[in-house]
Amino acid sequence: MIDNRIFNFNAGPAALPLPVLQEIQSSFLNFDGSGMSIIEISHRSSWFDAVINDAVERTKRLLGLDDGFHVLFVQGGASLQFAMAPMNFLTNGRSADYINTGTWSTKAINEAKILHKNYSVVASSEDKNFSYIPKDISFNKDAAYVHITSNNTIKGTQWHAFPDTNGVPIVADMSSDFMSRPLDMDKFGMVYAGAQKNIGPSGVCMVILKKEMLDLATDEIPTMLRYATYASKNSMYNTPPCFGIYTIQLVLKWLEETVGGLEKMEAHNIAKGKMLYDFINNSDFYRTTAAPDSQSLMNVTFRLPTEELEKTFVEKATARGLGGLKGHRSVGGCRASLYNATTMEAVEALVNFMQTFEREN
Structure with a gap:
């Protein structure tokens, strides 16, 4: 992170590329x-x-x-x-x-x-x-x-x-x-x-x-x-x-x-999505909400075993500099938005936090 900037997973308004800012x-x-x-x-x-x-x-x-x-x-x-x-x-x-x-x-x-x-x-x-x-x-x-x-x-x-x-x-x-x-x-x-x-x-x-x-x-x-x-x-x-x-x-x-263009952007987005989905799909603690063949590379929606754990998850993630992980108010749960400007470093930090949170709970 640079100058106390968090890893931003907000669904919109969302992260912009740091060079642009x-x-x-x-x-x-x-x-x-x-x-x-x-x-x-x-x-x-x-x-x-x-x-x-x-x-x-x-x-x-x-x-x-x-x-x-x-x-x-x-x-x-x-x-x-x-x-x-x-x-x-x-x-x-x-x-x-x-x-x-x-x-x-x-x-x-x-x-x-x-x-x-x-x-x-x-x-x-x-x-x-x-x-x-x-x-x-x-x-x-x-x-x-x-x-x-x-x-x-x-x-x-x-x-x-x-x-x-x-x-x-x-x-x-x-x-x-x-x-x-x-x-x-x-x-x-x-x-x-x-x-x-x-x-x-x-x-x-x-x-x-x-x-x-x-x-x-x-x-x-x-x-x-x-x-x-x-x-x-x-x-x-x-x-x-x-x-x-x-x-x-x-x-x-x-x-x-x-x-370098949209083909390279797509490859980067696929890699980010794969990292997060692979972790969730191999976990007994987290579960995705979308059918496997329809899962979004932009918005990864997932649930934890209880709503209370979801609330704690979002609070602790925020304290760790991982922002915007609360699901939409109409459905609850959690959501990580992996738009173009979201870096691989951000996804790695999220997965590491999720692993830690799973072990502790």
């Missing part, structure tokens, strides 16, 4: 020779133009995107996208297919319901408390899109292979595993990700939108809720969340230049 710190009072902080410069300035354009270009390089995609920055987090997607794409009586794999999928479905849009829930894992990813799904061939949540922070499940939708574009909430692995964007009409879990701070959502999806949209919705508004103005129709976009740019730079 250090670069922010070093330039915060005088960004790029401007004599101003990044939070003081005009979003219409050449300084910020360079920031947002670099963030867009790095996103396209990392994901191998061609000119058929927009890269947008939208305020309101991923939760706003639950409503924006059906508002923009479910026009003229069109319907969408939804797959329900937990809390965030449920919220997305509810927004379509509130808007009185046509939709079908074509698969759900609610029958087993959202502990698995559904398979063998039948999709409606005339659906405007199929909505999924690629990784489920609360239940600890993840899509390791995306469904074959017979050509229907996937719209995916990727808030908690975006940029953690390569992505075949041919399957997707849109992906969106609240930045605060894997690519930046809270307050901004990245949206990657296939341009042809705009053909579904209508202009009969409020201006700031139209994807076309952001696409036509390089995400600067109004003042964007400049600091959040700047941090995302630095995280993408770290991914590209320090890590």
Whole structure:
């Protein structure tokens, strides 16, 4: 640990790469020779133009995107996208297919319901408390899109292979595993990700939108809720969340230049997950909550023999400099979030603590 920093396993806002934090710190009072902080410069300035354009270009390089995609920055987090997607794409009586794999999928479905849009829930894992990813799904061939949540922070499940939708574009909430692995964007009409879990701070959502999806949209919705508004103005129709976009740019730079791309990031994430899952699976004291073939590499959810032991575990871990291990308030238990910025050193420290705690209890 550096300067009393803990090992941060928070689910979001979550750990950021230390080099990114250090670069922010070093330039915060005088960004790029401007004599101003990044939070003081005009979003219409050449300084910020360079920031947002670099963030867009790095996103396209990392994901191998061609000119058929927009890269947008939208305020309101991923939760706003639950409503924006059906508002923009479910026009003229069109319907969408939804797959329900937990809390965030449920919220997305509810927004379509509130808007009185046509939709079908074509698969759900609610029958087993959202502990698995559904398979063998039948999709409606005339659906405007199929909505999924690629990784489920609360239940600890993840899509390791995306469904074959017979050509229907996937719209995916990727808030908690975006940029953690390569992505075949041919399957997707849109992906969106609240930045605060894997690519930046809270307050901004990245949206990657296939341009042809705009053909579904209508202009009969409020201006700031139209994807076309952001696409036509390089995400600067109004003042964007400049600091959040700047941090995302630095995280993408770290991914590209320090890590070496998404293939290497994926390998690192697989190694971290394997270390923790192997330990838990070989223990009679800890147990995972997700089905083995659906376990998330980003959010490892687990239980101890009793809730009292779980409370003691979290308290003692915090005292040892291992933060953010309490499970989501809706399910309890424990959770270790292993996002991109979480180091192997952090996972090793967690496993060592878990071994000690098991022996003592």
